[in-house]
Amino acid sequence: MDIKEIQNLIKFVAKSGASEVKLEMDDIKITIKTGSDSDTTIVHQVPAAQIPQVAAAPAVVEASAPAATPPPAAAGSDDSKYITIKSPIIGTFYRKPAPDKPLFVEVGQTIAEGDVLCVIEAMKLFNEIESEVSGKIVKVLVDDSSPVEFDQPLFLVDPS
Template sequence: MDIKEIQNLIKFVAKSGASEVKLEMEDVKITIKTGPGYTETTYVQAAPVAQVAPQVVATPVSQPITETAAPVTKTAENISNYITVKSPIIGTFYRKPSPDKPNFVEVGSEINAGDVLCVIEAMKLFNEIESEVSGKIVKILVDNASPVEFDQPLFLVDPS
């Protein structure tokens, strides 16, 4: 079972409303528990060499929207012209590739399709999130090192 299948399983369980799902195969055991206020995911895979099995606990938290240097005089009509870049996975949002590097993008940055906007850490893997559109970053909607949910808005992009 690869990481993409596990991520899809987590998304499915989160949307289904099930309180607990256990999946056991020859070399993989996955338990996903959900309830009011938390989602817990445990992933264990037998390794040929004696190693500690990785465990992941994802705790969804409602996120405050952070405005970063955007003009306050925007109208609803202008905002509707923006494209929202959403999180494709559950994980932790990071604006930088590492703590000593600069942010991938800032408000006002010009981006092209395929440019890396951020990384989301999920199950000890750092997934680069690339832009599907060209334009200019108008707002960054999530704080650095914050947990994000599947389909949560991350950026507003002006495609003009």
């Protein structure tokens, strides 16, 4: 893992809003913690030849990575009759399968169980998020191409 990949990983974690991420591979261990005061990155690498290259990463990243802020609450008192579809993973939310393709679902559209609602990109993998309920899309709670956290509300569905 080179310094560019480490910096990209840190930027991704900062955008996602996760408070701590640990990654362990054969020759490297990385812990990324984000907090309200400042971001911290700890990198341990086994081969001695790689240490100088990786040791520069925390200084660069701490200066460039902003502190993550939690997303606003999306549930209101009138939304209690709706089912909330939440993100099963951390990643980047996309409403379309590709930039030149139509949206998976739109507000007012009726969906069935198993219909694809969106994709969430995590670590260069695009995961299709399928509906576990049938109903009508009432509201899309996340903007296209924005980072989402685990269990973050994505859609409101009227089951009736």
